[in-house]
Amino acid sequence: MPHQISNDMRDCITNCSDCHSICVETSAHCLELGGEHAAAHHVHLLLDCAQICATSADFMLRGSELHAKTCGVCAEVCELCAEECEKMAGGDDVMRRCAEACRRCAESCRKMAA
Amino acid sequence: MPHQISNDMRDCITNCSDCHSICVETSAHCLELGGEHAAAHHVHLLLDCAQICATSADFMLRGSELHAKTCGVCAEVCELCAEECEKMAGGDDVMRRCAEACRRCAESCRKMAA
Amino acid sequence: MPHQISNDMRDCITNCSDCHSICVETSAHCLELGGEHAAAHHVHLLLDCAQICATSADFMLRGSELHAKTCGVCAEVCELCAEECEKMAGGDDVMRRCAEACRRCAESCRKMAA
Amino acid sequence: MPHQISNDMRDCITNCSDCHSICVETSAHCLELGGEHAAAHHVHLLLDCAQICATSADFMLRGSELHAKTCGVCAEVCELCAEECEKMAGGDDVMRRCAEACRRCAESCRKMAA
16 A cells, blocks of 8 residues: 655655755855855755755655654754854845754654654 | 846746655655556656756756756656656546646746746 | 865765666666566665765765765665665576675765764 | 666766766865855856766666657756866866866767767
């Protein structure tokens, strides 16, 4: 019988998918701003976050039992990315929105990893 | 100055992202159903569609000028995937939902490719 | 100064990249064979393995400090995939080659995760 | 019967896979160099190239009939990326190696798209 995706997992998939999109868009924003926003360390953290979010979302969409492993790593990367984006946010809405998406994704990934 | 994403492009990104997720989930559904649903040709078309949708979405999120190229291919793959899913849908809601997502994505990708 | 990729990391990137390609090709092979080879559980494990390998390789190529996290998960997924492919290999060269690539990738990812 | 991957397609898969890896590594190199190398336009072109190469490689590994479409786009993106990397190469071996990988990939993708 086809696998069932629980409501919690549905939420986590949505959060991962949103976080992926926002991180890719924010990496472009940071490259365009230049300066500390375009520092290799920061842009890479955004790209790392985008990629592990996409990977975790796909594991859950496939109904893979191994999703807890990827969600565990995803929660850690998202948390670090949220912290960095918050520090750099100032009055910048794109950065703030990214921090919020990462925080939300970290929280639901922690649940799925538990 | 940071690139602006137009409303039409925003819609297309959402449609690509949704179509990606639904195609991955539907590929799992098809594998679990077995039979003609699990035919290599059909599962591959779903995975092709999922991957080109993710690629096109990322090109647009990066503000890349080359997005028209990926959206052009994406529109063609989505159209084929919509047709196949429709043929196999019968009373299956997952297949029908996939056909609709592919159709919607094909339409907005055609606009972006123009 | 540009980041340096060590010889061990270079090897791990190559192993992840090779394992990704072989898992995608083997998933197609399994779908074409049908039967237990095309079981959702097995095809998904191959796709999971392919995706986490690609993710880990990219983390290392970006010089991301977080690569140890993704390599840790990658080692676990590759190990499981190697075991399954070995069990199903019989006289099938594609399955055996996949098991070997997964085993090799698991080993070098374990080193990077340490 | 399992699909056969021709020698030309095998070469193209290898070229796409190598070009993906080199473009990701070069994007990190460019971010670390800063200046014109880290311009949004240039880094995005490298990331675009890396992603369409990975997509085309996977289409071919799945034995998808639609690979000619993705290879067509891949050839165009690789060609543009090769030209840009060549212009910026100067005495920089990383940039030169990237230009060569893109050129080689563009050539074999053009064959597959024909």
